[in-house]
Amino acid sequence: MIELRNISKSFSGRMILSGVSTCFEKGHINLVIGGSGSGKTVLMKCMVGLVEIDDGELLYDKKMFSGLSRAERKPFRQEIGMVFQGGALFDSLTVEQNVMFPLNMFTDLSIQDKRERVNFCLKRVNLEKVNQLSPSELSGGMKKRVAIARAIAPNPSYLFCDEPNSGLDPKTSIVIDNLIKEITEEFNITTIVNTHDMNSVLEIGDKIIFLHQGKKWWEGTVNDILQTDNQELNDFIFASKLAKGVKQKYGKN
């Protein structure tokens, strides 16, 4: 479980996040949605400690994370897996070396055991016979899947995905969504996903946070979204004709 208490962050006097409080439950997919510039990525970077918060508190399973030094955060970091928007695979390493990277750094497993773990993770994301390929030889969807394999290789307790569907076709997006959902349930991980993809919102979101102008504007479930009369949220979610149709059919008009 990850708890945010009144998180605020500004850059050069410009407020990006203002008093964001929420709680992300274990074993659930927690979606953070919002328009471009609403503060989603900054919020995620604050949560993983890549950006320091100005104000507020951040707790991982009731243990304070914000305000800790780099050394004090080390045990937390090894529990965190992150899938970046572009995959962030290491260009100079093969797929196998990419997935093995965190295992090399933090475990004393034998090379045989590490290979087995790599093969298990790659198989889990439906990738086989790609071990010796370099990231440049992979398609966008395959890169995302390798990034997920790398993120789950050290058995993390928390999985962060920053727009995992960006740049993917609708069919591959569904594959990635389902994969994240299965992994979250199978390994009982606290998963937080930043997304613009409305299909993800409606398909895999257990809990949804809507950020608007750096503030938590709305919070609820998929069913709540269909019923809500929050103007900004409706404008964002049901912007397309197709989505408006869904709202008219299943939701409150």
Place this chain on the structure above:
Amino acid sequence: MNWLFHLGRYWMFIKEMLSRPEKLSIYWKQLLRELDNFGYGSLGIVALTSVFMGAVITIQTVYNLVNPLVPMSAVGIVARDSIILEFSPTMMSLVLAGKIGSSIASEIGTMRVTEQIDAIEIMGINSASYLSLPKVVAAILIFPFVVIISMFLGIFGGWIAGTLAGVISSADYINGIQDSFVPFNIVFALIKTVTFAFLITSVAAYHGYHTEGGALEVGQSSTNAVVYSSILILVFDYILTQLILT
């Protein structure tokens, strides 16, 4: 005051880079890769530059030697000392700043803009140290060997050019390069080389590490790395010469 900001941030970066590595075995593999990259990978350009540099120094020295009272072996002395004291350590370092400095800055800069450095940080790894320390150590270890090879090839190039052009006899040149040899000059050249190796790699890594933006900024970081490390090489060349040789 911008330079003060960079100076402060550079020192913070060096401090972070020199902090205790997470796992030495990983750094060892990286170090071996960089040694091969910086050493073997630079030999071609170093050999070519050194041979022609020695050839030009020898021919120009002969051309300027108009006093009949000065023996022709003086050409060998001038060529040897110019190559050992200045051309091999300084010019080769400037060449390597262009080749290796730009490569380090663009490699690390690309990793920054594609979030690969963030991915390393997320795992709890000190990215400044992981990415830069093996490069800095490899350069400090391998550059002296590269410069010694450059000295040999420079002097050899001078002999080849001088004798082939018929401007100096082989005996005069060889007598010259053996005459009044000061072994400390080699030590001085290597002290300069080690200093330049640290400057080239650390300045390039610093510029790459602090790249912000996209492809355009990666190019700018690469250019800045070469420009600033070249300036620092010239400044430190003067400082070290002043401190050690006077």
